[in-house]
Amino acid sequence: MGQTIAQKILAAHSGNDAVEVGQIVTVTPDYVLSHDNTAAISKKFEKLPIERVKNPEQPVIVLDHTVPPSTAQYANNHKQIREFVEKNGIVHFYDVGRGICHQVLVEEGFAFPGALILGADSHTTTYGALGAASAGIGRSEVAAVWATGEMWLMVPPSVKIIVHGELPRGVASKDLMLWIIGHIGADGALYKSIEFYGEAIEKMSLSSRMVLSNMAVEAGAKFGIVPPDEKVDEFLKGRATREYEKVFADPDAEYEQTLEFNADEVVPVVAAPHNVDNMVKISDLDEVRVNQVLIGSCTNGRTEDFHMAAEILAGRKVAPGTRLLLFPASSRVLMDILLDGTAQKLVEAGAILMNPGCGPCLGAHEGVLADGEVCVSTTNRNFKGRMGNKNAFIYLASPYTAAAAAVAGKIVDPREFLD
Amino acid sequence: MEDKIRGRVWVIRDKDGNPINDIDTDMIFHNKHLAITDIKEMGKYAFGNLEGWEDFPQKAKAGDILIVGENFGAGSSRQQAVDCFIALGIQAIVGESFGAIYFRNCVNAGLPIMVAPGIAHSPVQSGDEIEIDTTTGRIYDITQGIELPPAKPLTDVQRKIIDAGGLLELAVKMR
Numbered sequence: 001m002g003q004t005i006a007q008k009i010l011a012a013h014s015g016n017d018a019v020e021v022g023q024i025v026t027v028t029p030d031y032v033l034s035h036d037n038t039a040a041i042s043k044k045f046e047k048l049p050i051e052r053v054k055n056p057e058q059p060v061i062v063l064d065h066t067v068p069p070s071t072a073q074y075a076n077n078h079k080q081i082r083e084f085v086e087k088n089g090i091v092h093f094y095d096v097g098r099g100i101c102h103q104v105l106v107e108e109g110f111a112f113p114g115a116l117i118l119g120a121d122s123h124t125t126t127y128g129a130l131g132a133a134s135a136g137i138g139r140s141e142v143a144a145v146w147a148t149g150e151m152w153l154m155v156p157p158s159v160k161i162i163v164h165g166e167l168p169r170g171v172a173s174k175d176l177m178l179w180i181i182g183h184i185g186a187d188g189a190l191y192k193s194i195e196f197y198g199e200a201i202e203k204m205s206l207s208s209r210m211v212l213s214n215m216a217v218e219a220g221a222k223f224g225i226v227p228p229d230e231k232v233d234e235f236l237k238g239r240a241t242r243e244y245e246k247v248f249a250d251p252d253a254e255y256e257q258t259l260e261f262n263a264d265e266v267v268p269v270v271a272a273p274h275n276v277d278n279m280v281k282i283s284d285l286d287e288v289r290v291n292q293v294l295i296g297s298c299t300n301g302r303t304e305d306f307h308m309a310a311e312i313l314a315g316r317k318v319a320p321g322t323r324l325l326l327f328p329a330s331s332r333v334l335m336d337i338l339l340d341g342t343a344q345k346l347v348e349a350g351a352i353l354m355n356p357g358c359g360p361c362l363g364a365h366e367g368v369l370a371d372g373e374v375c376v377s378t379t380n381r382n383f384k385g386r387m388g389n390k391n392a393f394i395y396l397a398s399p400y401t402a403a404a405a406a407v408a409g410k411i412v413d414p415r416e417f418l419d
Numbered sequence: 420m421e422d423k424i425r426g427r428v429w430v431i432r433d434k435d436g437n438p439i440n441d442i443d444t445d446m447i448f449h450n451k452h453l454a455i456t457d458i459k460e461m462g463k464y465a466f467g468n469l470e471g472w473e474d475f476p477q478k479a480k481a482g483d484i485l486i487v488g489e490n491f492g493a494g495s496s497r498q499q500a501v502d503c504f505i506a507l508g509i510q511a512i513v514g515e516s517f518g519a520i521y522f523r524n525c526v527n528a529g530l531p532i533m534v535a536p537g538i539a540h541s542p543v544q545s546g547d548e549i550e551i552d553t554t555t556g557r558i559y560d561i562t563q564g565i566e567l568p569p570a571k572p573l574t575d576v577q578r579k580i581i582d583a584g585g586l587l588e589l590a591v592k593m594r
């Protein structure tokens with residue numbers, strides 16, 4: 001019986017030739033990620049009768065959630081993390097300012113084809129875009145990996161999503177992913193590994209593929225894997241932390257389901273409040289006035305996302321009464337958009353350029369909403385209260401749609417502003 | 420883990436009596452409390468952002484059992500969304516289905532969690548006393564004297580972790 005990508009990667013990391021769907025395996029992940037929650041995890045860890053982290057090369061710790069800290073308590077958490085890193089000789093530590101963990105791990109070459117990465121963050125699925133199997137786990141689990149180097153996982157069933165055709169102009173991979181989640185639902189891939197295939201995916205940049213893998217978890221998926229190609233090799237040249245071999249599914253691998261979509265049919269959409277699967281075509285929306293626009297996050301805070309925004313915002317102005325916040329996903333992205341002039345165009349249009357980090361995506365700081373306010377956001381969750389106020393409304397959208405909302409002061413089809 | 424778990428249940432339904440599906444971790448434990456790292460402090464915020472259930476921490480007592488709908492615990496990997504129930508002394512969670520990370524977090528925190536398709540749509544009511552046989556998955560409503568839709572039994576590994584009181588406890592034992 002053939003094996004899926006998920007099966008092959010889990011077999012390779014559990015010392016098996018092959019594994020079966022539903023089998024529980026003990027794996028040794030290549031890396032285990034944690035962020036500001038390292039403070040709480042280290043408290044759990046320090047209660048164990050264990051001196052030190054077993055393999056100090058395995059953890060990757062990135063401070064990104066509340067950076068720079070907004071309260072004394074967050075600041076103390078960061079301080080405690082630095083002390084923990086020092087005490088345990090943790091090799092891979094990125095302090096405040098480097099960026100969002102998922103972007104940093106990719107840029108630093110920790111994510112590569114065939115890798116198994118677990119992390120105390122649900123969007124750990126992002127690395128699937130480079131052909132890795134990666135999933136979010138809980139805090140106790142991270143502490144256990146620190147202690148033992150290992151973790152149990154159930155081998156998930158796989159679902160194949162094939163996207164034919166090509167996305168039309170002004171339609172981004174974010175629209176496609178909201179489209180897919182809108183069709184299959186927030187639990188449409190619960191516990192499953194998604195493998196993405198098709199012409200539309202092959203044509204996409206790695207940054208665009210990262211949107212799909214990142215948001216696979218919003219359909220409940222365990223992994224969201226894109227079979228690696230030469231674009232991945234090119235990106236990882238001189239960057240990958242290890243030598244790797246690309247992992248592909250066998251031709252006779254077994255999939256629980258195959259879903260097909262046509263990219264040519266996708267139009268600009270939003271996920272309307274308060275569920276990610278509440279997909280609505282912009283053409284079907286009543287007028288929605290917008291108070292704040294956020295472009296950033298581990299979903300859409302990369303250089304190409306700011307380029308999309310600049311296509312619409314350059315030479316135009318943010319509407320009065322609307323705030324536009326930009327959060328580059330990393331210091332690398334920030335440097336890119338500074339050097340190529342994109343940042344200048346956006347700031348001239350009236351944008352507020354913030355520091356690399358998660359920003360207000362999870363409601364902690366740097367752009368919390370007022371009662372009754374509407375935010376159009378390129379982030380990944382629109383749950384009630386997600387951005388710090390349960391009386392506010394979040395619409396998830398592509399960078400094109402977000403930029404167009406900033407110019408118009410309301411949600412409009414971004415293609416109105418594109419040539 | 421006990422072979423038989425017995426306790427009073429809370430069935431998480433809306434005011435019309437329908438199960439609430441897709442309850443995400445922000446509804447269970449809102450992001451404004453994320454700076455808290457002490458589990459004992461987390462109980463009072465359980466369901467603080469779930470309409471109609473904000474007073475749950477005052478109503479719940481140690482030993483109670485939760486019955487929930489589909490995709491419970493969707494969203495972030497936030498373990499506080501499990502720990503807040505442990506802080507209240509919740510004995511077990513039974514539901515239609517769970518967010519994948521949420522299910523793991525429960526097992527790894529030593530809190531029995533079981534998938535029982537149909538349970539949120541069954542006649543069971545908040546306040547009923549039920550008994551769960553964790554080995555066979557049989558669930559019996561003592562108050563109403565009826566069988567409820569059964570749960571899928573846990574796997575050996577999952578039982579072992581819960582028996583040890585959680586993953587960390589097991590890791591220490593096995594060292």
